[in-house]
Amino acid sequence: MAFDISRRFMLTGAVGTGFATAACATNGASTVAEEAAFPPEAVSFDPYLLGPKKGVALLSRNENPYGPSKSALKMIEYAAKKGAYYASREAVTTLMSMIAERNGVEPEQVVITTGSGEALSAIALIYGPKGPIVAPRLFWDTTALYAAKLGMATIERIPLTAEMEIDLAGIEAKVSDKTGLVQLCNPNNPTGVVTPGETIRASVKRMAAKTTVLVDEAYIELADDPEGTSCISLLKEGHDVIISRTFSKIYGMAGIRVGYTISSAETAEKIRNTAMSWSPGTSYAGAIGAYNDFAFLEYSKNKVVEGREMVLETLNVLGLTALPSGTNFVYFKSGKEANVVQKAMMDKNISVRGQYMDYSEWTRVSMGKIEDVARFCKALPEVLGA
Numbered sequence: 001m002a003f004d005i006s007r008r009f010m011l012t013g014a015v016g017t018g019f020a021t022a023a024c025a026t027n028g029a030s031t032v033a034e035e036a037a038f039p040p041e042a043v044s045f046d047p048y049l050l051g052p053k054k055g056v057a058l059l060s061r062n063e064n065p066y067g068p069s070k071s072a073l074k075m076i077e078y079a080a081k082k083g084a085y086y087a088s089r090e091a092v093t094t095l096m097s098m099i100a101e102r103n104g105v106e107p108e109q110v111v112i113t114t115g116s117g118e119a120l121s122a123i124a125l126i127y128g129p130k131g132p133i134v135a136p137r138l139f140w141d142t143t144a145l146y147a148a149k150l151g152m153a154t155i156e157r158i159p160l161t162a163e164m165e166i167d168l169a170g171i172e173a174k175v176s177d178k179t180g181l182v183q184l185c186n187p188n189n190p191t192g193v194v195t196p197g198e199t200i201r202a203s204v205k206r207m208a209a210k211t212t213v214l215v216d217e218a219y220i221e222l223a224d225d226p227e228g229t230s231c232i233s234l235l236k237e238g239h240d241v242i243i244s245r246t247f248s249k250i251y252g253m254a255g256i257r258v259g260y261t262i263s264s265a266e267t268a269e270k271i272r273n274t275a276m277s278w279s280p281g282t283s284y285a286g287a288i289g290a291y292n293d294f295a296f297l298e299y300s301k302n303k304v305v306e307g308r309e310m311v312l313e314t315l316n317v318l319g320l321t322a323l324p325s326g327t328n329f330v331y332f333k334s335g336k337e338a339n340v341v342q343k344a345m346m347d348k349n350i351s352v353r354g355q356y357m358d359y360s361e362w363t364r365v366s367m368g369k370i371e372d373v374a375r376f377c378k379a380l381p382e383v384l385g386a
């Protein structure tokens, strides 16, 4: 293996030492005092801690409520029992190799992180200081904003087209060798729109001749033609491209926290050296269990497609504009203030997203469980007074 993750384990040692010091400071406390501070009922499990409150249809976030798969759970349970230990190097390299094999790249081109968010944050920190991060006006901007808040990046947002698509020509016109990074999300969030593979690849190829292009493919498995849509072939042709993906969406493992990037080995090393954390053994084990569970992936995608069709049919009957979606959410123009719609839905225990930027009349609804999507479809005409 051409890389070394020992740096992370050295870091582990440093963090561990700090924690040990803090823990020692409390060692003198009496058992009685500790019991008073942590009575048994205080540590009893709160059933709402890790999901929607009872009765709430959670359609404001893009998690897959049908996950994790049984194949993942089996491995997570095994790994949890070994929770006294740090994840082994073999766990990391096994997952890297599985991802590499499916995508036709070398394992050292794969970086596994604590959710793809960690890799995306690292990328923003690496490329932000070089020049602006050029991106569509609406994209999943959390990690670019993270670097911006630290003074490590600026974001140059290019308006969407009139059809709410990513304006690739507009973005290309802004890109030069002074650009820090181009960040695209395909399919995009929050619009759900898929930029066709041939279109995005032609544009990314031209831009990558000038600067690094990051394509966040968090939802790619939910597009009609994931392989035909992906930009991964550009990477294999040697273009300066980073692809990020996640186990948080179709795999239904958002709380397990595993994501990854695929890039050149050189870029991978930079990302690995900048990422601040590492996933627990349960995460690697769960991801290894889930990665090739194609039956679960098909089941989940079918549920998402079923939900999407229900929502699109409802919007169609109401005569509302909805964007075509290749994701597990639909962005539609309700004609009413998004935050008002959100509040009225919440009054019915249905959680949808509020306003994004100045898109005041657009609402994003995600595909939760089918019965929850059905509740949304029933409530929408009432909420809109239609």
Ligand SMILES: Cc1ncc(COP(=O)(O)O)c(C=O)c1O
Residues within 6 Å of the ligand: 062, 114, 115, 116, 117, 118, 140, 185, 189, 216, 218, 219, 245, 246, 247, 248, 254, 258, 259
């Ligand atoms: C487009 C996109 N990319 C990345 C992420 C980060 O997900 P995670 O850190 O769980 O992999 C999200 C989360 O919602 C997202 O929507």
